[in-house]
Amino acid sequence: MLTGAPRGTKDILPDQVGHWQRIEAVIRQICREYGYAEIRTPVFEHREVFHRGVGETTDIVQKETYDFHDRGNRELTLRPEGTAPVVRALLEHKLYAGPLPVKMYYVGPMFRFGRPQMGRQRQFHQFGIEVFGAAGAGADAEVISLAMDFYRRLGLLDLTLLVNSIGCPVCRPAHRQALCDFFGPRATELCEDCRNRLDRNPLRVLDCKQERCQELSRGAPATVDHLCPACAEHFAAVRELLEAAGVAYTVDPGLVRGLDYYTRTAFEIISRDIGAQASVGGGGRYDHLVETLGGPPVPGIGFGLGLERLVLVMENRGLLAVTAEPARDVFVAMAGDGTGPVAFGLVQALRARGIVVETDCLARSLKAQMKTADRFQAPVVVIIGEAELARGVVTVRLMQTGEQQEVPLAGALEYVGGILNERKKCAG
RNA sequence: GCGGUUGUGGCGAAGUGGUUAACGCACCGGAUUGUGGCUCCGGCACUCGUGGGUUCAAGUCCCAUCAACCGCCCCA
Structure with missing residues (x-):
């Protein structure tokens, strides 16, 4: 690598x-x-x-x-x-x-x-x-x-x-002295680290993890007692x-x-x-x-x-659930020549309203776009194809029921916003 | 800094030195041509962490190196 x-x-x-x-x-x-x-x-x-x-x-x-x-x-x-x-x-x-x-x-x-x-x-x-x-x-x-x-x-x-x-x-000085008095006679039995600690900071001998040192620490003068x-x-x-x-x-x-x-x-x-x-x-x-x-x-x-x-x-402890991909409100799908700019215009207009929108930027098939929309759990998909473009409309599909409705492109923003508000009310 | 285990495609995981390195998941595409799930079909690895060595032949053996993990130490 x-x-x-x-x-x-x-x-x-x-x-x-x-x-x-x-x-x-x-x-x-x-x-x-x-x-x-x-x-x-x-x-x-x-x-x-x-x-x-x-x-x-x-x-x-x-x-x-x-x-x-x-x-x-x-x-x-x-x-x-x-x-x-x-x-x-x-x-x-x-x-x-x-x-x-x-x-x-x-x-x-x-x-x-x-x-x-x-x-x-x-x-x-x-x-x-x-x-x-x-x-x-x-x-x-x-x-x-x-x-x-x-x-x-x-x-x-x-x-x-x-x-x-x-x-x-x-x-601390009194306690330190007590510790030195306590460990001093048995210093040779302590681990190497603790022999050093005895000079510098005998307090630290107390929380040595070595088994032998722990044994020797038993009965050592405790800080709380001094x-x-x-x-x-x-x-x-x-x-x-x-x-x-x-x-x-x-x-x-x-x-x-x-x-x-x-x-x-x-x-x-x-x-x-x-x-x-x-x-x-x-x-x-x-x-x-x-x-x-x-x-x-x-x-x-x-x-x-x-x-x-x-x-x-x-x-x-299972306290952190796997974070799912954040759901989108709307997926804007496009299919055919010339639909890109119109779709993107709609995407940005929706986003400007605070609606969470995803769209396709890989020029994928409509089928693939629908799959993606499903994965994002978008309740609403707006489809803009050549046929729609020619008639100045878009298809709005409700994913849960599969219902579709053609609406004029000019009114799409209001229409989609209305659907989402409606859903929000039901959920709330 | 010391000791140990491990290292195969995005992830998981087979692979007793010998033909083109299984499989599962994920991903992408398709199933009469503009629509989601399931199913089915297909696609996706000049390559086994990296670099040397042994061998006619290595993912498989040896060495080194890097990294992850476990223990020590330390601490968060």
């Missing part, structure tokens, strides 16, 4: 795109209702945005970013996630100076260089929301509830919501609000998440029917990210979810 989409990328073809549009419509609707405004940021940013924002030590930055130099020798990176760019925009336009909180959402492609497999692509799409300037548990509860409400509206009622609190700079009073209170408040809203959740002390900027609340939504890539969305609070990127102290919280995985889950 001469061409092929690059590894890890996919075309979303016309027969699939309906699914996406349906999901995007729900996104727009729910965000409007919850008061989130859309923001569209560039797909690439200065590399620093992600290195400082997402965290130098994260896997995403260390081995998954698409880094490149442009012709002006700028160091740029294709965005691997949506939060850091939104924070950058918040700072650049000083959106934090306006009324708080600032609530925004985004939908768009993200890029991560990993080995593709089911539910993991190099270009994928995320929907995410961010709230800035709201430190209270109410924001956490709203963000999580919006996420679960979104899934619910799409028919996904039984996803698992895991929540945890990973503390803040006040409580929260400072403020964090503990915040977490309790979040849980109380979730319960008040009837949002079911499970506290998972091992939930850490792979982006460095999270503080306090971290959460993840998982589904077991998309293979190894169980996570369909996640997020958390990031109270110091704005400062990290050079801004004033503005707390934040948000989530992001993967649209491809969402589509997968929905497909597996």
